Amino acid sequence: MSADPASTFLQRASGPTQEHAYRHGPRIVRLETVVPHDAMPGLLALRIHTDAGTVDGVPVIGHGETYYIPTAAAAVIHDFFAPRLLGSSATAIESHWRFLYERMTAFGGWGAELRALSAVDLALWDIAGQLLKTPIWKLLGGPVRDSIPVYNSSGGPSYGRTNRKVPAASGWPGHGDPGQPGPLEDNWASMNQPGELAEELLELGYHGMKLWSFDAVYRRSGGQYVSAADLREGVAPFEKIRETVGDRIEVMLDGHGFFTLAAGVRIAHAMTPLKPLWLEDILRPDSLQIMADFRSRISVPVAVSEMLVSADSYRQILNSGASDYAMIDPTWVGGITAATRLVDQAQICNVPALMHDCTGPMTLLAGIHTAAARTGVAFQETVRAHLATLYPLLIDEQIQVRKGGLPLPTRPGLGARWLPELFDSSHPGYRCSDLNHS
Numbered sequence: 001m002s003a004d005p006a007s008t009f010l011q012r013a014s015g016p017t018q019e020h021a022y023r024h025g026p027r028i029v030r031l032e033t034v035v036p037h038d039a040m041p042g043l044l045a046l047r048i049h050t051d052a053g054t055v056d057g058v059p060v061i062g063h064g065e066t067y068y069i070p071t072a073a074a075a076v077i078h079d080f081f082a083p084r085l086l087g088s089s090a091t092a093i094e095s096h097w098r099f100l101y102e103r104m105t106a107f108g109g110w111g112a113e114l115r116a117l118s119a120v121d122l123a124l125w126d127i128a129g130q131l132l133k134t135p136i137w138k139l140l141g142g143p144v145r146d147s148i149p150v151y152n153s154s155g156g157p158s159y160g161r162t163n164r165k166v167p168a169a170s171g172w173p174g175h176g177d178p179g180q181p182g183p184l185e186d187n188w189a190s191m192n193q194p195g196e197l198a199e200e201l202l203e204l205g206y207h208g209m210k211l212w213s214f215d216a217v218y219r220r221s222g223g224q225y226v227s228a229a230d231l232r233e234g235v236a237p238f239e240k241i242r243e244t245v246g247d248r249i250e251v252m253l254d255g256h257g258f259f260t261l262a263a264g265v266r267i268a269h270a271m272t273p274l275k276p277l278w279l280e281d282i283l284r285p286d287s288l289q290i291m292a293d294f295r296s297r298i299s300v301p302v303a304v305s306e307m308l309v310s311a312d313s314y315r316q317i318l319n320s321g322a323s324d325y326a327m328i329d330p331t332w333v334g335g336i337t338a339a340t341r342l343v344d345q346a347q348i349c350n351v352p353a354l355m356h357d358c359t360g361p362m363t364l365l366a367g368i369h370t371a372a373a374r375t376g377v378a379f380q381e382t383v384r385a386h387l388a389t390l391y392p393l394l395i396d397e398q399i400q401v402r403k404g405g406l407p408l409p410t411r412p413g414l415g416a417r418w419l420p421e422l423f424d425s426s427h428p429g430y431r432c433s434d435l436n437h438s
Contacts, residue, residue, distance in 0.1 A: 021084075021092040021099070026052035026060065026131075028085045029436070033074040033119075034422055035429030039393050041162050042170030043360045044070035044115075045418050046077065048123040050090045052131060055412070060130050062090070062123030063418050066115035066331040067359035068173060074431050076116035080104070082433040085120070091131065093124045097337050114309050114334055121335025122366050122414065129413030135369065136415075137408060140340060142373030147405030148380045151208035151250065152201055153358055154190035155383040156180075160359065161390060167428050174256030175219075176212065184385040187212065194237035195244030205404035208250030208277060208379070213237045214267060218258035226263045231270040238274045247275070255282035257307055261290055268298035278303040278325050288313065292322035303327045306356040309334075314342050318349040325378065329356035330366035339370045347376035355380045361391040364399065365414045372408045380406060394419060 030049035035041065048062035066073050081100055088096070097117065104113035129136045137143060156179040162168045179188030189197040190211045201209050214234040217226060226234075238251055253276055259267065264282040271279060280303040283294055295302050301324035304317050309332050317323050326346040330339035343353040353376050355367030364382065371377035387399050397416035399406065409415025424430060 021088040021095040024089040024091060026050045026090050027087055027435075028090050029087075029434070031077055031082055031085065031433040032423050033077055033431050034424075034427055035070040035074065035167075036394070036422055036427075037168045037429055038163060038165055040160055040360065040390060041164075041168040042067050042070060042160055043394075044073050044119060045360075045362075045394070045422055046119040046123055047418060047423060048085070048090065048120070048127065050127060052090070052127075055130055055133060058130070060090075060127060061417070062125075062127040062130075063362060063414055063416070064119035064122035064124075064126065064331075064335075065360045065362040066119040067363065068170060068332075069112050069115065070170060071429075072112035073116040073119065076104075076112050077120065078431050078433045080113075081116060081120060086433060086435040090124060090127045093121065093128065093337065096124065097121055097334065101334065110309055115332060118331040118333065118335040118338070121337050122331065122362055125336050125369075126413035133412050135372075135409045135411065136336065136413060137369040137372035140336070140369065140373035142369075143408060144373060144375045145371070147402070147407055148368050148371045149207050149378070149405050150380050150382045150401055151210060151252070152186065152206050153210045153254070153381055153383050154186040154197075154212060155358060155385055156182075156185040156187045157385045157389045159187065159383065159385065174212075174215070174254075174258070176215070178216065184388060186383075186385060191216075191237055194240045198241045198245045198249050202245060202249055204384075204401065206249070206401070207404050208252060209241075210252040210254050210280070210381070211237055212254050212256065214253070214255060215258070218256075223259035223263055226259070226266050231266060234267065235270050235274065238271065238276070242274055250277040251275075252277050252280060252303070253282075254280045257281045257284040257305075259283060261294055264294055265297050268294075268300055272298070272300050276300055280327060281305050281307060285313070288316045288320060288322065291317065292320035295322045295324075301325065303354060306332065311338065311342065311345070314345060318346060318351055323351060325354050326351050327354045327356050329359075329363065330370060331359070331363045332356075336366050336370060339366065340374060343370060343374045343376045347374075352376060352378035354378060357381050358383055358386075361386075361395045361399065361416060362414060364391075365409065365416060368406055368409060369414070382406070394422065 304323035
């Protein structure tokens with residue numbers, strides 16, 4: 001066996017957070033990642049193996065994920081995080097989080113680095129829950145509710161998907177295809193049959209529906225200017241929903257960060273009569289000051305923003321009054337550890353939090369656990385097409401909306417495990433770092 005890389009690294013960086021992570025077991029012995037490009041090329045799936053053996057006959061393996069730039073995030077885990085994690089305690093969640101966060105921010109690491117940290121954090125919480133035979137929400141102090149309120153985002157079965165057998169590019173954030181007629185084709189239905197879609201969602205118990213009705217405007221002409229005709233096109237589906245079901249369902253608009261301040265103000269004014277629950281990411285978060293200016297010019301609530309990742313960005317947004325809701329993606333901001341802190345931070349400012357998921361099943365589960373333990377969460381996003389068609393290809397648990405909510409997970413840890421066949425060592429998206437072969 002070669003020298004323990006984690007011990008070598010410890011010699012170079014001593015301190016209380018470092019030493020603690022090596023004194024207490026069980027230990028981390030293997031890190032496995034895979035990019036399942038033949039199902040969802042933007043997804044990174046992670047497994048953290050331990051030497052804890054089994055609990056109730058089940059191996060103690062942590063499961064995590066992140067989304068976008070997955071191969072870059074995998075490289076961070078194997079090339080940068082592995083020397084810290086391999087051989088160290090699998091239960092030293094805060095110690096690992098702080099150590100890795102401080103090292104990556106030393107050189108401005110936010111994107112792939114924070115996504116990689118998010119995946120690791122989920123897996124470590126999953127391990128803790130398995131060892132203690134309890135769901136994560138109990139470890140976080142929950143429950144604060146019996147069911148998590150949800151809304152449906154208008155993505156179809158093909159949103160973020162591929163069936164290519166060779167590695168495929170993961171695509172661009174927010175650029176979904178317009179869909180086609182058919183079951184669960186909510187992106188197509190939201191533009192072509194919005195009233196019927198609203199009725200269907202109400203029958204299923206959904207509290208709200210989010211549309212991307214201005215995306216076609218952006219793809220056609222960019223986000224610098226929206227014409228009167230553009231406004232009529234983007235607002236029309238909302239008008240049809242109100243004509244069909246009235247105010248029995250909440251409606252939201254996601255702008256995917258496509259528009260400038262001037263265009264965004266026009267969109268907001270056009271949407272005002274329709275009383276949306278919120279407008280989300282109409283502007284890019286390039287300037288937090290301009291986002292506050294945007295909020296001051298309009299009279300509808302604003303949600304900001306899954307596009308933010310750092311705690312200080314959220315602090316500035318909250319302190320400036322730029323947001324009526326704080327949208328948080330737990331696998332982009334630093335995992336469950338960071339997500340719960342951000343929810344608490346928003347609650348101090350009397351701003352409700354929203355948990356984002358238009359990506360993968362472990363992100364959704366992380367949001368559910370956070371919402372189950374924090375009163376400050378108002379809604380969990382879901383894509384019903386993903387629940388029905390994509391997630392069953394990835395995990396061993398079926399996630400179902402019941403009466404407009406998601407029940408609290410009862411299994412230990414996150415509440416689901418990656419299907420083991422995803423981690424095929426012959427898969428071109430597979431990587432492994434092992435304590436005994438470092």
